[in-house]
Amino acid sequence: xxxxxxxxxxxxxxxxxxxxxxxxxxxxxxxxxxxxxxxxxxxxxxxxxxxxxxxxxxxxxxxxxxxxxxxxxxxxxxxxxxxxxxxxxxxxxxxxxxxxxxxxxxxxxxxxxxxxxxxxxxxxxxxxxxxxxxxxxxxxxxxxxxxxxxxxxxxxxxxxxxxxxxxxxxxxxxxxxxxxxxxxxxxxxxxxxxxxxxxxxxxxxxxxxxxxxxxxxxxxxxxxxxxxxxxxxxxxxxxxxxxxxxxxxxxxxxxxxxxxxxxxxxxxxxxxxxxxxxxxxxxxxxxx
Amino acid sequence: xxxxxxxxxxxxxxxxxxxxxxxxxxxxxxxxxxxxxxxxxxxxxxxxxxxxxxxxxxxxxxxxxxxxxxxxxxxxxxxxxxxxxxxxxxxxxxxxxxxxxxxxxxxxxxxxxxxxxxxxxxxxxxxxxxxxxxxxxxxxxxxxxxxxxxxxxxxxxxxxxxxxxxxxxxxxxxxxxxxxxxxxxxxxxxxxxxxxxxxxxxxxxxxxxxxxxxxxxxxxxxxxxxxxxxxxxxxxxxxxxxxxxxxxxxxxxxxxxxxxxxxxxxxxxxxxxxxxxxxxxxxxxxxx
Numbered sequence: 001x002x003x004x005x006x007x008x009x010x011x012x013x014x015x016x017x018x019x020x021x022x023x024x025x026x027x028x029x030x031x032x033x034x035x036x037x038x039x040x041x042x043x044x045x046x047x048x049x050x051x052x053x054x055x056x057x058x059x060x061x062x063x064x065x066x067x068x069x070x071x072x073x074x075x076x077x078x079x080x081x082x083x084x085x086x087x088x089x090x091x092x093x094x095x096x097x098x099x100x101x102x103x104x105x106x107x108x109x110x111x112x113x114x115x116x117x118x119x120x121x122x123x124x125x126x127x128x129x130x131x132x133x134x135x136x137x138x139x140x141x142x143x144x145x146x147x148x149x150x151x152x153x154x155x156x157x158x159x160x161x162x163x164x165x166x167x168x169x170x171x172x173x174x175x176x177x178x179x180x181x182x183x184x185x186x187x188x189x190x191x192x193x194x195x196x197x198x199x200x201x202x203x204x205x206x207x208x209x210x211x212x213x214x215x216x217x218x219x220x221x222x223x224x225x226x227x228x229x230x231x232x233x234x235x236x237x238x239x240x241x242x243x244x245x246x247x248x249x250x251x252x253x254x255x256x257x258x259x260x261x262x263x264x265x266x267x268x269x270x271x272x273x274x275x276x277x278x279x280x281x282x283x284x285x286x287x288x
Numbered sequence: 289x290x291x292x293x294x295x296x297x298x299x300x301x302x303x304x305x306x307x308x309x310x311x312x313x314x315x316x317x318x319x320x321x322x323x324x325x326x327x328x329x330x331x332x333x334x335x336x337x338x339x340x341x342x343x344x345x346x347x348x349x350x351x352x353x354x355x356x357x358x359x360x361x362x363x364x365x366x367x368x369x370x371x372x373x374x375x376x377x378x379x380x381x382x383x384x385x386x387x388x389x390x391x392x393x394x395x396x397x398x399x400x401x402x403x404x405x406x407x408x409x410x411x412x413x414x415x416x417x418x419x420x421x422x423x424x425x426x427x428x429x430x431x432x433x434x435x436x437x438x439x440x441x442x443x444x445x446x447x448x449x450x451x452x453x454x455x456x457x458x459x460x461x462x463x464x465x466x467x468x469x470x471x472x473x474x475x476x477x478x479x480x481x482x483x484x485x486x487x488x489x490x491x492x493x494x495x496x497x498x499x500x501x502x503x504x505x506x507x508x509x510x511x512x513x514x515x516x517x518x519x520x521x522x523x524x525x526x527x528x529x530x531x532x533x534x535x536x537x538x539x540x541x542x543x544x545x546x547x548x549x550x551x552x553x554x555x556x557x558x559x560x561x562x563x564x565x566x567x568x569x570x571x572x573x574x575x576x
Contacts (some may be wrong), residue, residue, distance in 0.1 A: 003536035006374040018493015035323040050372045057359045061349020071345045084338045086294045205306015248291035
């Protein structure tokens with residue numbers, strides 16, 4: 001293999017491997033080299049373009065901190081993060097979708113019917129539904145970890161004006177597998193565009209918007225943990241989520257309700273004097 | 289495109305593009321997304337593996353400085369850097385090969401027959417040859433920018449004990465297109481293995497060695513600049529250069545010569561009292 005050529009380089013790469021390589025590592029590296037080499041050959045990558053790639057990745061590295069990982073954003077806008085979700089999403093359960101960087105540990109407990117909105121302004125929304133198993137059987141004691149943006153489009157960790165736990169809460173389903181809480185409508189927001197990944201969006205004429213959504217992690221003993229998002233069906237960015245998170249089974253409908261229709265048994269019970277919107281959304285888990 | 293799936297994500301990615309995308313950017317991004325998506329699907333990349341990739345790239349970013357770019361090293365050990373050289377190497381000229389990170393600006397001029405070795409110890413080597421055009425015609429006034437490791441395996445920029453310009457020199461071919469200089473044998477050396485890229489070599493059972501080589505950049509008016517390396521045919525790593533730089537037309541032969549055979553017209557003329565080795569190597573340039 002003295003004279004490696006464009007035709008033999010992938011084979012040469014594998015030929016350099018030792019005998020005792022972990023089979024999964026072997027597979028990952030072989031496929032990685034194959035695709036990297038094919039890409040370069042198909043586009044006849046120039047030296048200037050190669051240098052631009054190196055400079056781009058160097059910039060991505062420079063802007064990355066513990067709080068902001070631009071490599072994750074790069075993976076997000078290329079669709080890789082969502083593709084990994086899709087590959088491992090069980091078709092018998094609710095689709096999984098982007099975890100994102102805004103989940104926090106130890107959110108405050110919300111009782112059944114609790115208020116995630118607290119003292120925030122915004123249009124009142126009642127979100128309710130059940131957590132069920134593969135056959136539709138209710139799962140009582142399932143834990144729902146819920147978070148969303150405030151009405152300014154920012155998560156608490158992005159916004160000094162918000163309390164750490166603003167719009168973060170942990171709810172347990174009741175004996176019928178039901179959950180219910182009040183909140184305000186989340187809003188669409190943009191991914192960060194001031195770093196090198198923003199230049200990819202610019203160069204390809206893409207917008208940086210994500211449709212509004214509720215984040216949920218659903219955990220229950222004996223079931224696979226579900227990390228997902230729920231999107232309203234009237235969001236303008238539903239058909240073009242810049243991180244590819246939308247699945248048809250994750251779309252919810254806001255239903256207009258009169259104040260008098262507000263149910264009993266909620267924390268806000270009796271205080272509600274305005275029309276509100278209601279979302280009914282069931283989460284289906286699959287066995288672990 | 290509300291429900292993006294593993295089957296439709298590459299199409300969705302392209303569907304997000306604006307109308308006015310530069311055609312080359314479009315091609316590069318389309319092929320990049322295709323290969324990233326195919327890789328993830330073929331290997332069914334897990335969330336844990338995805339996280340390991342993000343952490344790996346974050347580490348590559350963290351260790352990268354102006355002096356040491358670990359992304360370049362990653363590209364080197366994956367064969368991408370050499371593949372770009374291969375793709376743009378003209379088959380009618382001498383093959384191009386890795387520039388590497390050790391080239392420096394404004395090296396000192398060496399006269400024809402000059403001594404690159406200066407006060408360094410090591411086995412004496414006489415390197416000589418011609419710079420020619422596509423039909424073998426000599427190119428006079430061609431500039432050769434030459435650099436190599438000292439006998440400790442380090443370039444001057446890696447080694448505080450060496451003068452900045454140690455083993456760096458700039459020579460111009462004479463009216464017959466000839467060049468000649470004396471030096472010592474370069475030695476094999478390893479790429480840096482203390483960073484995250486070293487873990488790829490470890491995980492795949494690869495050694496970090498490069499065969500010994502002379503670096504040359506050949507420039508001449510009207511010809512394409514050639515960036516290349518010349519490798520001795522007796523190097524133990526010739527068949528497994530960890531950065532894939534070896535091409536069969538870049539292999540030189542050290543020929544043993546008695547002291548008395550040392551030619552006249554060299555800087556060292558008359559001083560040579562030891563046997564030496566001789567390398568004859570022509571560089572063929574192609575029209576610009």
